[in-house]
Amino acid sequence: MKILNSISAWQKWRNAIPPTQSVGLVPTMGALHAGHQSLIRRCRQENDICTISLFVNPTQFNDQEDLANYPNTFEADRKLCEDEGVDAIFFPDYNELYPDDYRYRVSESEVSRLLCGAHRPGHFDGVLSVVMKLLNLARPDRAYFGEKDWQQLQLVKGMVEAFFMPVTIVGCPTVRDTDQLALSSRNFRLSQVDRQKAAGFPRILSTQAPAEQVARLLEADGFAVDYVQDFKGRRCAAIHCGEVRLIDNLPLYEKGEHI
Amino acid sequence: MKILNSISAWQKWRNAIPPTQSVGLVPTMGALHAGHQSLIRRCRQENDICTISLFVNPTQFNDQEDLANYPNTFEADRKLCEDEGVDAIFFPDYNELYPDDYRYRVSESEVSRLLCGAHRPGHFDGVLSVVMKLLNLARPDRAYFGEKDWQQLQLVKGMVEAFFMPVTIVGCPTVRDTDQLALSSRNFRLSQVDRQKAAGFPRILSTQAPAEQVARLLEADGFAVDYVQDFKGRRCAAIHCGEVRLIDNLPLYEKGEHI
The missing domain is CATH 3.30.1300.10 (Pantoate-beta-alanine ligase, C-terminal domain)
Structure with missing residues (x-):
């Protein structure tokens, strides 16, 4: 399993995959749990190459305290990925992924203002912008998102359609704890x-x-x-x-x- | 020379080009003149396949009168493309290119506010959004833009870098009339x-x-x-x-x- 920190290492690795091989991507913010595991397994099952990104995306946090408190469990994440047969982890830092320091963004004007968008201003701009970056870098055939983030899933699907991005967005069922609390x-x-x-x-x-x-x-x-x-x-x-x-x-x- | 009106016809045609062939795109709003011709010639010279889009993009017009008055010279455009050895013209309508009715957009927060951006609110959002769509549809190795639109050229280059789009943006010298007026x-x-x-x-x-x-x-x-x-x-x-x-x-x- 490759761990790739830089854009250039990622691109070099990605470009070496022949076009005959299908690629899947599971975009995550790390702190992996059984919900992510189910995405990884589906990705592993449906693609020749299974990739995952671990990146706590600051532009989607409207609350800086929430960002500071976001769990960081890299070593456990790495092990889970290895056990699940992930081929490559993309683990960039902010400056790598935002050479523009977030001058450029993708936004949506209706759905993004509802529900969570009404309570987290700018949240979905950050989500859509980072997903666009990750999809363009990983160039997957399929990308996997949990249905737990239902509004996010609809917005990502909409973005892919609006910009004619050559990828299939796969929504996966929410995984729940024994008492039915959605894993997060x-x-x-x-x-x-x-x-x-x-x-x-x-x-x-x-x-x-x-x-x-x-x-x-x-x-x-x-x-x-x-x-x-x-x-x-x-x-x-x-x-x-x-x-x-x-x-x-x-x-x-x-x-x-x-x- | 193919004239492709629908996204699906364009995608079918594009997908039939083998990965070994290089593709160039000249995005235009039609009303072609010798400036566009120079872009087409450079594109023709540098790529196996030379494509052009003709689309008067309403989202980049802040002034509806300006949009209504924009020249439409399709028959002359078609002939110029044919004479220059263009392989395919992409000539979509608004609903084809904006299935989202412009709910999704790309924007930039600094350079886009200066110069023309200060006088044409929303103009560069429209430009960047349509260029992103066209680049994702045409998937060119190289795309050609005139230096006459200098600010636009910088913004398109910046967008491609920020979102890691796999295309080289080629800026081409302004073509001038005999009295030095830039062609437009x-x-x-x-x-x-x-x-x-x-x-x-x-x-x-x-x-x-x-x-x-x-x-x-x-x-x-x-x-x-x-x-x-x-x-x-x-x-x-x-x-x-x-x-x-x-x-x-x-x-x-x-x-x-x-x-």
Whole structure:
């Protein structure tokens, strides 16, 4: 398994792959968990070459404290990738990936303003910009994103269509803990008490009731609610549990009921 | 010579070109003149396959009247391309190229605000967004842009670097009429009187004097001046001659003198 820190090393390695070989990319911010593992396995299964990027992208953090607190577990990440048969890890630093210091960006004017976008100004500009960079560098046939970040998944798919990028975006099911909490690198930051309490989030979110009522039930359970909103076939929500912001979404039935 | 109107026809044609063949693209808004012809010839010379796009891009027009008045000379354009040995013309309509209706865009936060950007809000967002689309569709090894649009050339080069796009941007010298007026599709719209008067623009712009003084000389000659400003080794200017906005630029010597 190659670990490539520089753009030039990455490009040299990428250019040596013959066009007959298919390439998959799993873009991540590191702190890998079983959710990422499921993306890597699907990528490994569907492509000749399986690549992953580990990059905590500062331009998508509107909250500098959130960025500073983002977990860094490189050694464990490296081992997980090795065990899963990843061919190459791309692990650049900010200056490598942003030679322009973020003068250039990709933005979206409608969907990016809703849900998480309304609470995290500039967040999706950062996401779309870094994904564009990573896709152009890795030139994958397929790139893998978790459905947990439903709005992000829709926006990345939209960007790829709008700019005719030659890649298929593959959305993968959310992986959940035994108590149904969606796996997230941010769960590591929950206190034991808050971690137990957080199980109420997916439980209440699956209540078959209007979104406003679900929001009130979450508040009654002690969460600070950013939003509960139906969007493109899903009920999406963001809450604060202690110091940690958590998001989740569940599919809606046609009649507005949950699976 | 192929004329391809739809994205799908273009992609099918593009995908049939073997990777061993080099591809060049000349992105244009049609109304081709000898300036475009010089880009096409260079493209033809340097690549196995020479392609051109003709698309009057509405998102880069801040002025709807300017857009409505933009010359349309498709039959003459087609003939020029045929005579120059172009392999394929890409001639899409707005809905084909903007399936997102311009929800997604590329922007730049510094250089795009200067010079023409200060006078044409949103102009360079439109330019960068459409160039990104065209480059992703045509996947050229080289793309050709005129130095007449100096600021645009710098911004396109910057975008390609920032997003690691696998293409070389080739800037080509401005082609001038016998009286030194830079060729532009907008020159067609000058009255005979204004066309004669416009010769004063390059003449005065080449005066070896501070930019502010050159602006005053242009005004004294009856032009409305948007700006005269030194930028990245060039003296750049935009003026209005009658109803028509003209731009030009000349290289600066190190001492601030012109060639």
